[in-house]
Amino acid sequence: GQNIDQPTEMTATEGAIVQINCTYQTSGFNGLFWYQQHAGEAPTFLSYNVLDGLEEKGRFSSFLSRSKGYSYLLLKELQMKDSASYLCAVMDSNYQLIWGAGTKLIIKP
């Protein structure tokens, strides 16, 4: 079967750095997405990785290793508004998105 694993919940301190991991086993791979979802709001697109390596976008970076079936989302200089759920999703060989259950990130002052 297809599976996406990510931690259920993480806590970090304002101003610090946090890394949210995602591991996947899917039938085929056509890219990995990270989305942010604040409580009661729409998931919003953060990043897309299809090649190995690190993609940086301001305070957020996303890393992919296809051989290890592994990705992480790195958030730097954490702000209170970064408190949200972070969803990892992989596009499989049928171009369908397979979703993780999301990681709830709690930022403390």
Added chain:
Amino acid sequence: ETGVTQTPRHLVMGMTNKKSLKCEQHLGHNAMYWYKQSAKKPLELMFVYNFKEQTENNSVPSRFSPECPNSSHLFLHLHTLQPEDSALYLCASSRLAGEETQYFGPGTRLLVL
């Protein structure tokens, strides 16, 4: 604001009611999706429409009936739902089905009593 709107934002219905959820996208996309999001579970894809044609129906019970009159509008008709159908129903769109980043609406929070 993602360019995808959904109404209503909240809905409470009895098991014998009939209601409809509406989604509209203002992005010029050709693919639209319905997802179910339950607490602490992965998003579940329900239906996919590409150029108004349904391309996916992921074993969704017949009490959920989608309708896509044009590429900008998507409906989900609900009838004789069960309490376990209570969830957040998300609509999304993308330029083309399957190969593009999806943009989500804020969802309809549904409670079935």
